[in-house]
Amino acid sequence: MFVINCPYCGEREQSEFKAGGEAHIVRPKQPTELSDDQWAEYLFMRKNIKGIQFERWVHTHGCRKWFNVIRDTSNDVIKAVYKMGEKPPTK
Amino acid sequence: MTKNLRVKTSKFIDETYKISFKFNGTTYYGYKGDTLASALLANDIHLVGRSFKYHRPRGIMTAGSEEPNAIIQLHSNSSRTEPNVRATEIEIYEGLEASSQNCWPSVNFDLGGVNNFLSPLLPAGFYYKTFMWPASFWEKYEYFIRKSAGLGKSPTEPDPDIYEHRYIHCDVLVVGAGISGIMAAKTAAKNGFKTLLVDEKSYLGGSTIYQDSEQFKINNQILNSWLEKEINEIKKFENLEVKTRTSVAAFHGYNFLLARENLTDHLSIDQRTNKTRQRLLKIRAKKVITATGALERPLIFDNNDRPGILLSSAIEKYANLFGVACGEKNVLFTNNDSAYETAISLYQKGINIEAIIDNREEIDSKLIKEAEKNNIKIYKGFTVVNTFGYKRINKISIMQLSKDGQKVVGSKISIACDCLGISGGWTPAVHLFTQSGGKLKFRDEDQVFIPNIYPSDQISIGSCNGDFTLDEIISSVPNKLKEFLNVKKTDYENLEIYSAFNKSKRNIWLLPSDKVIGKTKSFVDYQNDATAKDIKLALREGFRSIEHVKRYTTTGMGTDQGKLGNMHALGIISETAGSKMGELGTTTFRPPYTPLTFGTIVGRNVGEYFDIFRKTPIHDWHVKNKAEFENVGQWKRAWYYPKDGENMHEAVQRESKAARDSAGILDASTLGKIDIQGTDASEFLNRVYTNSWSKLAIGKCRYGLMLNEDGMVYDDGVTTRLGENHYIMTTTTGGAANVLGKLEDYLQTEWPELDVYLTSVTDHYATVSVCGPNSKKIVSQVIPELDFSDESFPHMSFKNAKIDKIKCRVMRISFTGEHSYEINVQANYGKSVWEKCMEAGKEFNITPYGTETMHLLRAEKGFIIVGQDTDATMTPIDLQMDWIVSKKKYDFIGKRSLYRSDTIRDDRKQLVGLLTENPEEVLEEGAQIIADIKKSPVEMLGHVTSSYYSPNLKKSIALGVVKGGKNMMGQKLIIPMENKQINVTVADPVFLDKENKRLNA
Structure with missing residues (x-):
């Protein structure tokens, strides 16, 4: 069980959070103009990386805020945490 | 009389505090500070158990948590008895009762000991190899294997202790x-x-x-x-x-x-x-x-498991810490200096040492000199080749090691002893x-x-x-x-x-013997009876990975997780297979390091706290009125209210009839309630529901269907517009938390520009739903100030009101198809409003009904329950609810998915009504639906999702999903059951009052 540094509340146990899958997948603004394939790409296709992964997490049992996490899935080390709408840190 | 081997006073032992305890029915004495093991050894008892497979007599081997042999059953009563307790860890207390495990009738005379003589027939993987054929016999084998396997007894009564x-x-x-x-x-x-x-x-x-x-x-x-x-x-x-x-x-x-x-x-x-x-x-x-x-390593040689054989460090600890001698004729066998520490300790305490057998030929350290000075006989370059004595070691034979350590040379020397300390270095x-x-x-x-x-x-x-x-x-x-x-x-x-310690060591994983390996019993894993021979056999049979050898031979798989012998298993594998130790890796050390009790793991989360449940504010009334309860999510919901010995069917028939004939009352407090406010609230609802919300007038209610982005139905419920920028949304009972989570997700991540705030108010309001032709008369008595005329308060509208001085919201909405009202009031007034309705409804025989009747009533009307009539594969079109999907809206969650190639297929499973040929026959929910029984393989068309006997229609009704069902109206289908076939006809899913006349009755 790891510790996540919620950008709003600070360090909390993982059990207070819920994972929300891959980050930075933007919902298309005009879904009706997309082909089936393009829509399926948005809807279903997700990466499952062994290594550095950009993820969404929500502080379910806390502030209920969504935010982004950069996590190394091979050892659960969290490299960075940043708010929704912010750009991932470059380092 | 047993001997007393307490040889010296120790400050860790309080000799003024005598403690009596029972082991295998006999009373013994020890002192405060003793472990069960040290107290038994002080009474000269080594034999404490029988081994797992061969039932060989086993004694105390260590003085710590790594103990493989001395695992005992603690307590004799049926609630506190505990198996596999390490005698080396448990501290004695007045009244302790312990007994040996894995032996019958007793540890001294164990019938299972015959396995020892059958051992040539019980090689590694014996069970895998023997009980595979014929497969049908497994059930018979299993009974006997289970009986003979397993160590210790589990308690049969609840644990009375607090954790x-x-x-x-x-x-x-x-x-x-x-x-x-x-x-x-x-x-x-x-x-x-x-x-x-x-x-x-x-x-x-x-x-x-x-x-x-x-x-x-x-x-x-x-x-x-x-x-x-x-x-x-x-x-x-x-x-x-x-x-x-x-x-x-x-x-x-x-x-x-x-x-x-x-x-x-x-x-x-x-x-x-x-x-x-x-x-x-x-x-x-x-x-x-x-x-x-x-942890000190043992040494692996023939018959290295007899009672009386201990780790050398354990003998030292028993002497130094507990003041106990493990024997009167002690021999130590070592490949390093540690045993000399033990020897000097014993010598100082006046405990006799017969000899030290040392693998090493050339040794020189201050410790050894000290031992020699004390006239302890040292056999340098020797190894133990065998031990003797069935229930207690009485003799060893030793031989000289060859220069390369691969074999033994010369002639055997016998040494009598009653205790052998072994030291193979440290892990x-x-x-x-x-x-x-x-x-x-x-x-x-x-x-x-x-x-x-x-x-x-x-x-x-x-x-x-x-x-x-x-x-x-x-x-x-x-x-x-x-x-x-x-x-x-x-x-x-x-x-x-x-x-005075010198680090030199002569490491030989498996010591050579004058016998061939097949004739030796050199134990690597004492608890699981895995020998060096077994490991070699596994390698001969083609196992290479350490993880495979472990499972095949069960090495390291006991309650001690092989703390002592795992390194030797690795060593023997690498020597036999010619690979390097470092490259072989190790097996995984899994938690827990030492076994945990279940009590510790669950702590206080037992009984009613094991899985906590939510109660509505009206819960006590339901209990008092003998409701049966149903679990819905974490909620306890009133299921039905049996009267005068009714069974569920009878109660539900009565409740359903009463709700349609006069009046029924339901506790709907569990429905999820989300308060939505903000200038963009209407736009937000437009985006999350399939239908349009822009034109909903203040004070009106609307049913909405929510989809996932993949187009599948996610939740449904009625949302009411309380003000210009204020809505209250209801969700299904089970879906409340997830719906809120999903809405928050979209608000925060996709549409942060929307001015909308969501608050869960599920627990803040109690909801009393009164339905039936007399509902208006009842509710108007409870809230006399309110105009209940159809013009002022039509179906799908809402009014603020007061009951006495308490504010409430009244919605005229219906999940039963009857004229009905839902009163929402601050939760702590819920029970009182309920009781007022009961009182006012007395003259109309108002009947409380539970979830089962609610399900029946809505099924008569063909209303779906998300999660019962739908799974994650049903679109609104599949549910024949095209009417609720807005064609005009540019976008809403899931819209694009409604015309993917997969969702527009004609042969998707679609919701239909099902009527049985025999109106008395009620289908089983979940039953398969087919068209042609002769077709092979039989094609499954769908399944029954809801099924009831309707007392109002006096026939069996059911909902189901059927491939292409929309176009099968009137078609005959078959429900194949275990011993019969039931003929059904595809029907309209709305069975009662298709014109909705009753809503305004």
């Missing part, structure tokens, strides 16, 4: 309070770190605390007195918490550790009343210092380190695995890091601490060390 969980956060956690751990804890505490020190023993100081020999000194003080002073000093620090009898069970990522603190197991039964027995500590440490020490206890994800490296010079790569902020120090000797510890630990804790100095620099 609890505690969270601890600290800067530095030190695991193990031996010399290294004490040094670490003191350094950390002295430098201001909030420090926690834990040790599994009842005392601090590890093995150093009973090291009373002149052969080891710090600053010219004997080790134990030097360490005692250090221990006294650490007790002064307020920022240091010390926990003894606390065993770390698991070391997880991010320095999260679980430990079991034993609070009462050492007390007499009457002292335990109302006390917590064990505590599970959930420790989150910024830094972890592992100082878990090392660092790296269990916790590897559990945390740490990677080991192999050190060739003394054949040990030591920590290499640390996955978190932690270090291993002392002998668990491979620094075994006093000089190594004192030279390495202070520097490591300074670097790890980032401190300038420790109290342990420039200490003057005297150590």
